[in-house]
Amino acid sequence: xxxxxxxxxxxxxxxxxxxxxxxxxxxxxxxxxxxxxxxxxxxxxxxxxxxxxxxxxxxxxxxxxxxxxxxxxxxxxxxxxxxxxxxxxxxxxxxxxxxxxxxxxxxxxxxxxxxxxxxxxxxxxxxxxxxxxxxxxxxxxxxxxxxxxxxxxxxxxxxxxxxxxxxxxxxxxxx
Numbered sequence: 001x002x003x004x005x006x007x008x009x010x011x012x013x014x015x016x017x018x019x020x021x022x023x024x025x026x027x028x029x030x031x032x033x034x035x036x037x038x039x040x041x042x043x044x045x046x047x048x049x050x051x052x053x054x055x056x057x058x059x060x061x062x063x064x065x066x067x068x069x070x071x072x073x074x075x076x077x078x079x080x081x082x083x084x085x086x087x088x089x090x091x092x093x094x095x096x097x098x099x100x101x102x103x104x105x106x107x108x109x110x111x112x113x114x115x116x117x118x119x120x121x122x123x124x125x126x127x128x129x130x131x132x133x134x135x136x137x138x139x140x141x142x143x144x145x146x147x148x149x150x151x152x153x154x155x156x157x158x159x160x161x162x163x164x165x166x167x168x169x170x171x172x173x174x175x
Contacts, residue, residue, distance in 0.1 A: 041065070044139040044158060051094050051137070051160075059137065062127075066120050067137035074131040077168050081113030085125055086167035091153075092160050099152040099159070107166070118143050121161060128165045136161040 048067050052059045059067045079085055086109040091100040102108060110117055112125055120142030128134065140146070140156045148154045 040156075041139070041141070047094065048137050048139065048158060057135075062123060064119075064123060064142060065139055066123050066142055067139075068124065068127070069135050071133040071135065072131075074129045076130040078129045079112055079126055079165070079168055080170075081126070082111065082170055084109060084111050084169040085165060086169075087125070088164040088166060090162045092162075093153070094158050094160065109167075118159075124161065124163065125165065128163070130165055130168050133162075133164045136163060 045065070048059075052067070052069075057069050059069050061067050086107050088102040088107055089100070090098065090102070092098050112122065115122070118138060120136060120138030123142070124134070124136040124138075138159050138161065140158060143159045144153050144157065146155055148157060153159060
């Protein structure tokens with residue numbers, strides 16, 4: 001008797017389920033994520049602009065959302081993809097917390113255009129000439145994203161890179 005009751009109950013529940021017509025289905029998750037990302041990006045921009053305002057900086061912004069200001073610029077050799085670059089740096093959070101510095105961690109060297117570093121740093125260094133000094137502010141999507149770096153930079157943190165480009169090497173370049 002119980003078995004018949006449960007089968008009957010199951011049949012009633014299944015028959016009450018509304019029918020979804022295939023053409024009525026929409027990818028609401030994708031649309032929702034786009035809206036959330038847009039709101040988060042707008043909030044990041046507001047925070048960065050307030051940070052710059054407090055310092056009286058007139059920042060420029062790239063198409064990807066990298067904010068920057070050059071403290072000194074030269075007309076010397078410009079970086080390009082494939083160059084091995086070395087630079088002095090400090091990395092801090094917007095609240096002033098120092099995360100990394102070439103003074104304690106050593107000068108950073110890597111080959112441009114092959115990843116392995118923050119997307120914003122790669123973009124920043126490709127803007128520079130040998131001897132330039134600049135400040136680059138990287139929103140989370142150009143820095144360490146949703147997860148942080150697993151060490152000193154937390155999830156969804158905007159970072160500030162102070163950079164001095166001190167060396168450019170490339171076997172195919174005549175210097």
